[in-house]
Amino acid sequence: MKRYDSIIIGAGHNGLVCAAYLARSGQRLVVLEASETAGGLGASREFHPGFHVSVAHTINHFSRKIASDLKLASYGFEASPKLLPTVGLSVDTKHVVLHQDAISGTSARDSESYHDYARLMMRFAGLLRPFWLKTMPRIGNNSLAELMTFAHAGLNLRRLGKNDMREFLRVVSLPARDLMDEYFDSEPLKALLSWDGLVGSKLAPRSPNGAVLTMLYRMSGESKGAHVIPTGGVKSLIESLMTSAATAGAEIRSSAEVDRILIEGGGAGLVARGVRLIDGETIEADRVISAIDPQRTFLDLVGVEVLDIGFTNRIRRLRCDGYVAKLHLALNGLPEFDGLGRPDGRMIIAPDMDAIEYAFDDAKYGECPQNPVMEIVLPSVHDASVAPTGRHVLSAHVMYVPYRMKGGWTNAARDLICERAIDTIARYAPRIREHIEHRELLTPMDLEQIFRVTGGHWHHTEFAMDQLLMMRPTYEAAQYRTPIPGLFLCGAGCHPGGGLMGGAGHNAAVEILR
Amino acid sequence: MNTTDPYAGERLQESPFHPRLQALNIRNAWASWNGYKFAEYYYDAEYEYFCVRNSCGTYDISPMQKYEISGPDAEAMLNRMVTRDVAKIKLNRVAYCVWCTDEGRMIDDGTIFKLSSDKFMLTCGSPCSAWLEKSVFGFDGVKVADVTDNLAALSVQGPTSCAVLKNMGLIGIDAAKRFDIMRFPFHGDTLMVSRTGFTGDLGYELWIRPALALELWDELYAAGADYGIQPYGEVATNMARLEAAFIMPAMEFNEALRTVHFEHDQTPFELNLGWLVDFDKPHFSGRSALLREKKRGSQYALTKLDIEGNKPAEGSYIYKNKRCTRKIGYVTSAMWSPAVKANIALAMIRTEHLQGQLWAEIYYEKELRQYSRVARCTRKEKPFWAPARARVTPPPDY
Numbered sequence: 001m002k003r004y005d006s007i008i009i010g011a012g013h014n015g016l017v018c019a020a021y022l023a024r025s026g027q028r029l030v031v032l033e034a035s036e037t038a039g040g041l042g043a044s045r046e047f048h049p050g051f052h053v054s055v056a057h058t059i060n061h062f063s064r065k066i067a068s069d070l071k072l073a074s075y076g077f078e079a080s081p082k083l084l085p086t087v088g089l090s091v092d093t094k095h096v097v098l099h100q101d102a103i104s105g106t107s108a109r110d111s112e113s114y115h116d117y118a119r120l121m122m123r124f125a126g127l128l129r130p131f132w133l134k135t136m137p138r139i140g141n142n143s144l145a146e147l148m149t150f151a152h153a154g155l156n157l158r159r160l161g162k163n164d165m166r167e168f169l170r171v172v173s174l175p176a177r178d179l180m181d182e183y184f185d186s187e188p189l190k191a192l193l194s195w196d197g198l199v200g201s202k203l204a205p206r207s208p209n210g211a212v213l214t215m216l217y218r219m220s221g222e223s224k225g226a227h228v229i230p231t232g233g234v235k236s237l238i239e240s241l242m243t244s245a246a247t248a249g250a251e252i253r254s255s256a257e258v259d260r261i262l263i264e265g266g267g268a269g270l271v272a273r274g275v276r277l278i279d280g281e282t283i284e285a286d287r288v289i290s291a292i293d294p295q296r297t298f299l300d301l302v303g304v305e306v307l308d309i310g311f312t313n314r315i316r317r318l319r320c321d322g323y324v325a326k327l328h329l330a331l332n333g334l335p336e337f338d339g340l341g342r343p344d345g346r347m348i349i350a351p352d353m354d355a356i357e358y359a360f361d362d363a364k365y366g367e368c369p370q371n372p373v374m375e376i377v378l379p380s381v382h383d384a385s386v387a388p389t390g391r392h393v394l395s396a397h398v399m400y401v402p403y404r405m406k407g408g409w410t411n412a413a414r415d416l417i418c419e420r421a422i423d424t425i426a427r428y429a430p431r432i433r434e435h436i437e438h439r440e441l442l443t444p445m446d447l448e449q450i451f452r453v454t455g456g457h458w459h460h461t462e463f464a465m466d467q468l469l470m471m472r473p474t475y476e477a478a479q480y481r482t483p484i485p486g487l488f489l490c491g492a493g494c495h496p497g498g499g500l501m502g503g504a505g506h507n508a509a510v511e512i513l514r
Numbered sequence: 515m516n517t518t519d520p521y522a523g524e525r526l527q528e529s530p531f532h533p534r535l536q537a538l539n540i541r542n543a544w545a546s547w548n549g550y551k552f553a554e555y556y557y558d559a560e561y562e563y564f565c566v567r568n569s570c571g572t573y574d575i576s577p578m579q580k581y582e583i584s585g586p587d588a589e590a591m592l593n594r595m596v597t598r599d600v601a602k603i604k605l606n607r608v609a610y611c612v613w614c615t616d617e618g619r620m621i622d623d624g625t626i627f628k629l630s631s632d633k634f635m636l637t638c639g640s641p642c643s644a645w646l647e648k649s650v651f652g653f654d655g656v657k658v659a660d661v662t663d664n665l666a667a668l669s670v671q672g673p674t675s676c677a678v679l680k681n682m683g684l685i686g687i688d689a690a691k692r693f694d695i696m697r698f699p700f701h702g703d704t705l706m707v708s709r710t711g712f713t714g715d716l717g718y719e720l721w722i723r724p725a726l727a728l729e730l731w732d733e734l735y736a737a738g739a740d741y742g743i744q745p746y747g748e749v750a751t752n753m754a755r756l757e758a759a760f761i762m763p764a765m766e767f768n769e770a771l772r773t774v775h776f777e778h779d780q781t782p783f784e785l786n787l788g789w790l791v792d793f794d795k796p797h798f799s800g801r802s803a804l805l806r807e808k809k810r811g812s813q814y815a816l817t818k819l820d821i822e823g824n825k826p827a828e829g830s831y832i833y834k835n836k837r838c839t840r841k842i843g844y845v846t847s848a849m850w851s852p853a854v855k856a857n858i859a860l861a862m863i864r865t866e867h868l869q870g871q872l873w874a875e876i877y878y879e880k881e882l883r884q885y886s887r888v889a890r891c892t893r894k895e896k897p898f899w900a901p902a903r904a905r906v907t908p909p910p911d912y
Contacts, residue, residue, distance in 0.1 A: 267793055269802060304652030305594050308616035309799040313648045476616075483616075483802065 004028050004285035006512070007275055009258050009301070010491065012040025015291030016241035016252075017505030018490040018512075020070045023248035025513050030283065031250060032275065034257035034452055039238035040291075041451055041458065042500055048330040048438035050388040054234045055326050055447065056458075057377050057395040058084065058346060059500045060196075061221030062237060065133060066502040070244040077240035078230040083223055084377070085345035088192035089428045093339025096188045100226075106186040113183045117193075124168050125219035127156045132220050132496040132503045135479050135511050136470040172212055173465070177205035177353050179212060187352035191373075194356070195348050196225060199375060199397060200458040200499070202323050204360035205353040209465045217463070217497060227346050233383040237500060261288050261301045263484060270306050272486035287486045289508060293453050293460035294473040294493040295320055302484065311483055314474040318493075319462040320455035322444030323363055325401035327374070327421050329394040330387070330438035334378070335429045347376040349424055359400050366406035368417045372424055374398045391437070396421065403444035403455050414441055459498035460491055469495055480508040488512055526551040529576040530666035530727035534735075538745050545748060548641065548662070550577035553747035560852075562746035563753045566713055567853050569742025570672030572734065573712075573751055575719065576727075579624075579641050580661045584633040587655035590796075592626060592634060595649040597782060597804070599795035603628045606695040608708050612782050612790050613645070618803030619770035619779040621645060622763065623787075625710060627695060635661070639763050645771065649799070666727035670734065671717030671754070673903060674741040677912045679707070679718060682737035687718070688908035701726055712751060714758020716903045741912065756847050757854060757899035759818050761785055766816060766846045766860060783812040784862065814843070814862045818894040819872065821857040824850055825887060827874040832861050836888055838875050842867040845874065854898045859891075868893070 006022055008015045011033035019031045037043045041055040064079065066072075073079050085099035096105040103114050130152045137146035157165055171179060176197045180190035190205075196218050197211035198204060205211070219225035230236050242252060257278045264273045274284035290297040298307060298315045307315075337343050350356050350373040359369035380392040387393050398421045405413055418441035426432050447456030454460065461473050470478045473493040480488050490508030492498030519525070527550045529535065535553060543554040552574070555562055565571045583592060593600040596611040603609045605628055612623045624638030636642070646658050670678065679687045683698075690696050690709045698705045703723050711717030722730050735743055752762065761767055766785060773779040781804065782791050791804055821827050827848040834840035843863030851858045863872065872891040877884060903909050 265796060269805060270797055299652060305590060306797045308801075309595065309645070309649050310616040312651060316651055 004030050004283065006287050006289055007032060007283055007285040008289045008291055008490070009261075009275065009297075010034075010040065010291035011038035011242070011252055011254070012291050012491065013042050013238060013241060013500055013502060014491050014505035014508075015040075015289075016238070016245050017066055017070070017502040018289060018291065018509045019250040019252070020241060020245035020248055021506065021509035022512065023245055023250035024070075029250050029285070031245065031252045032256040032258055032277070032283075033252065033254045036254050038242055038252060038254060039235065041447075041453070042234050042238050044233065044235035044238070044386070047328045047440045051328075051330040051391070051393050051438070052235075052386040053328050053379060053393050053395050055442070055451070056234055056500055057379055057397075058227035058229055059234060059237060060223055060225060060227040061218050061499060061501050063133065063502045063506065064222050066506050070241065072237070072240040072244060075240035075243040075247075076232060077236050078232065080222070081228045081230045083226040083228055086192060086227070087340065087345040087347045088188040089337065089340075089347050089349050090188055090351070091427055095339060096186065096192055097345070098192060099345075103189065106184075106189050110184050110186050110189055114189075117183045120164065120167065120171075121216065121219060122224060123160060123164055124171070125216045125224070127153070127160060127168065128216050129220055130156065131469070132217070132501070133506060135507050136472075136495045138479060139470055139475060172216075173209045174212055175206050175208050176203075176211035176215075180205070180353065188350075191350040191353050191356060192348050194353060195350065195375065198356065199399060200324055201463050202319065202321065203464070204357045204400075206357055210463070213465070213468070214463055218499060220501070229377065229379060229382040231383065233379055233386060234500070258301060260303070261290070261297075261487065263302060263306045263487075265306070270484050272484055275301075287488060287512065289488040289490050289512065291491040291505065293320065293457070293491060294318060294477065294489065295454040295461070296452065297489065298482075302487070306484065308483060311474070311476055318467065318473055319464070320457045320460065321403040322447060322456035322458065323400040323402060324458065325398040325417060325421075325444065326442040326447065327394070327396040327398050327418065328440040328442075329422075329432075329436050331392040331394055331435040332437050333390065333435050334381070334392050335394065335432050335435050337429045342381065343378050344381045345377075347428075349374050349376065349428065356399070363400035363402040366402050366404055368405070368413065368420065369400055370420070372398045372401070372417065372421050374421060374424065376425065392435075394425075396425070398441070401443055403448070403457075405443070405445075409443055409445045414443055414446075417441060417443070458492070460493035463497050468497070472497065480511040529574050530724035531574050531576065531668065531731055533728060534731045535574060535745065543747065547577040547748075548579060552577055553745070555747040555749045556745050559747065559749035559753075562744060562750035563852070565742055565744040566672045566746055566750055566754050567715065568673065569744070570670060570674040570678055570738060571744050571746035571750065573669040573671065573746050575667045575669050576665075578662070578667060579638050580665050580667070581636045581642065581646060582633065582659045582661045583636055583646075583656060584659075585656040586632055587653040588632050588634055591650055591653040591656045592636070593796055594798050596626065597791040597798055597800065599792045600626060600634075601795065605630065608693045608695060608710050610790065612787055614782065614800030614804065615770045616800055616803065617770075618781050618800040618807055619773070619777070620767055620782055620785065621770045623761065627708065629695075640769060664724065666722050666724045666730075668720045668730065668734070669711055669717065670720060671711045671713040671715055673716055673910075674738075674912045675717050676909045678734065678738040678741045678743060681741070682733055688911075690718075691907045692905055701729055705730065712758075712760060713754035714760065714897060714899050714904060715754070715901060716909050752847075753849060753851075754899075756849055756858065756860065757851050757897070759860060759897040761816070761860075762847065766862075777813075780814070780862075781807055781812060783807055784814045784816060786816045812865055815865045815868055816846070817843075817861050817863045817868065818896075818898065819845075819859045819861050819874070819891040820894050821848075821859055821874055821876075821891045822889045823876075823887065824857050825876045825878045825889070826850055826857065827859045827876045827889065830859075830874040830876050832863055832891065833873045833875060833888075834867050834870055836871070836873050836890075838873060838888060842872075851898055856898065857889075858898045861891075
């Protein structure tokens with residue numbers, strides 16, 4: 001039987017990043033992917049003959065360091081593509097457009113405020129930057145390196161100067177709404193700017209904590225938070241990671257679903273020694289690294305009987321319910337959005353912050369939003385290969401759609417939210433229905449089933465104050481090691497979190513190679 | 515007229531034995547335990563203590579928390595919760611167990627009764643539902659039921675206890691070894707008897723459906739009339755258990771889940787219960803922390819002390835020197851032991867100082883005036899009170 005240094009469970013982008021680093025260090029390793037294709041939520045999927053799409057439809061903070069370490073550019077990943085404008089759609093066609101640090105479609109006062117706002121947010125994003133690609137210090141016994149992480153952040157905080165430092169401490173846990181109200185008059189602008197702090201989370205503008213931090217996390221990349229679709233699409237990132245890992249010697253197996261992580265007991269304690277696949281095959285390794293979500297890892301693959309009770313309870317209580325559905329439309333032509341030229345931007349449908357809040361209110365109580373809010377891109381505008389010639393793909397993140405639907409998810413419930421989403425789009429692109437060849441709406445529960453991610457949650461577990469930094473996913477597993485020697489985590493459920501960033505995979509690899 | 519009792523939900527519950535207990539509680543000395551009315555003593559605590567040591571006493575343990583844990587995964591679930599190997603408990607046997615937090619701090623102690631291959635009863639002093647609910651998560655084939663109110667329980671302790679039970683007609687009870695469970699037909703139902711107790715002496719615990727509690731009481735007291743049977747309360751229990759060097763919650767240990775200050779709780783090793791921690795069994799909660807502690811050594815050790823003089827060292831500090839300048843521990847329980855005729859105490863002492871001199875600074879009161887004295891302490895290895903009859907089968911007859 002082959003013996004590996006490491007087994008990585010899950011070929012999502014974090015699993016692949018971790019694999020590439022470990023393989024480059026000389027480790028003999030295998031990545032086991034349950035699906036037929038690698039990439040997880042970034043994987044490209046044919047949802048209608050000839051039409052391809054990935055759940056993650058843009059990239060906004062993939063780490064430049066990782067891209068350069070793993071030589072992704074030489075494997076087909078475009079490091080600095082054109083930034084997408086973000087467009088706040090308006091029914092009166094007075095769209096707000098945010099592009100390259102400039103905004104249009106709002107008052108002069110808002111434009112001016114935006115510069116102050118952007119300056120401050122960039123300073124704050126810079127302050128947090130040292131945190132993202134570092135292992136979080138443990139609470140309690142700190143090594144010197146861990147203390148330096150704190151010291152570095154402390155020093156950065158101090159360097160902000162008194163005013164900005166105080167402002168940071170005030171703003172970082174502010175609800176998005178309060179922050180926006182302080183700076184801007186234009187409702188569409190406020191909704192647009194708060195969007196990145198909310199999307200993917202169980203958060204709305206009035207929710208305390210989290211939104212600003214999420215926004216700053218998403219601003220950690222060189223694009224300062226702006227989104228991109230690289231030439232070759234999101235799939236080019238996944239493909240380049242796969243090539244990078246494979247070139248370095250990593251084996252990547254698809255359709256290899258892990259049934260159990262094998263834990264060996266003994267006088268000295270437990271140790272992870274390999275995995276058993278669904279078909280019964282066992283694979284042994286010195287360590288097992290899980291890129292899948294913490295609940296699945298511990299509760300399904302490890303099993304509670306080898307975990308302590310308090311730890312199990314913390315994993316069980318992780319908040320993992322997703323609130324974003326994914327709408328995919330196969331279109332027979334390029335849809336026209338009123339008052340907009342070529343729809344090559346990232347379009348936000350959220351007329352004001354109240355609209356976001358009301359949509360959230362419905363979902364909080366397990367209902368479909370009456371008026372969903374969403375983010376739309378047309379990937380086929382940037383990468384013609386994802387649709388047959390002359391045809392297009394519309395991809396939308398629809399919020400807020402509850403994982404736990406009152407009465408359970410039925411086809412009728414799915415159709416209802418799908419219809420509401422299309423109706424909503426039709427307010428801005430009235431002829432959209434004429435173009436629809438095929439439509440697909442994936443609820444968080446569908447995402448859970450298709451992508452094997454608990455709750456269908458983008459980040460594997462909620463990106464919120466109590467589940468961040470040295471608390472992510474929970475203490476005793478927040479430094480990529482787990483209570484079981486030989487078992488590591490490297491997925492979005494670890495610091496710094498999800499989104500196509502790669503931090504968790506990178507940090508885990510650093511920790512493993514330490 | 516409105517006769518609704520506005521405090522109905524707050525009044526203490528009465529044990530199934532209450533009508534008899536009330537009649538015998540001459541002093542009306544009631545306390546509470548887990549929401550039940552519960553006797554501190556009935557007539558005179560010392561007298562009750564002497565009955566336990568010289569004839570026999572009964573102690574109402576109905577308020578003790580009792581949980582029935584059943585199903586195909588019951589053993590695995592319990593085994594992951596407690597530090598002892600549950601797989602080694604034989605059918606119809608009882609095992610004393612402790613369970614810990616992930617950090618290896620003791621949550622509580624109790625006993626596990628193996629009633630059948632997939633049915634256990636867990637008893638403990640404090641409610642444990644919340645921890646059980648956490649412990650059972652992930653084990654699909656387990657059912658946990660709180661049976662506290664469905665089971666009356668009476669402890670019968672003392673040298674004549676076996677004789678009383680025999681006299682009551684429990685034929686064969688003298689064959690029960692320590693920690694054995696036996697069952698006897700009783701008024702169309704079953705009386706479960708375990709040879710267990712909290713006095714360090716010969717004794718049994720009787721388990722019966724609440725509806726039959728009074729019949730059991732009456733037959734027991736009729737059978738025990740010539741054997742000096744007498745109810746005893748919390749005070750006498752505490753005296754007896756201290757002589758046996760058994761630990762008491764809120765005295766020797768603070769339940770970890772109710773401890774606020776860092777490490778103001780204890781570990782099994784600190785409490786001399788290392789023998790209950792089995793590192794060869796499958797994984798259990800707190801194992802890694804306990805293994806670390808075992809390798810590194812414990813901070814404190816619960817120590818049995820024989821103290822010179824006759825002033826109980828209640829609440830005393832233990833010092834390394836007679837001048838009382840180097841504090842190394844504290845007394846958890848202390849008393850003048852009538853049975854042993856010694857001034858005894860249990861104390862938590864820092865392990866690195868165990869081998870040296872031990873001095874207790876004892877404060878005592880004489881007619882409202884405070885006095886203090888410093889007394890030399892001698893460490894004892896064995897329990898202060900451990901008569902052979904507690905372990906012999908069959909026990910000596912009376």
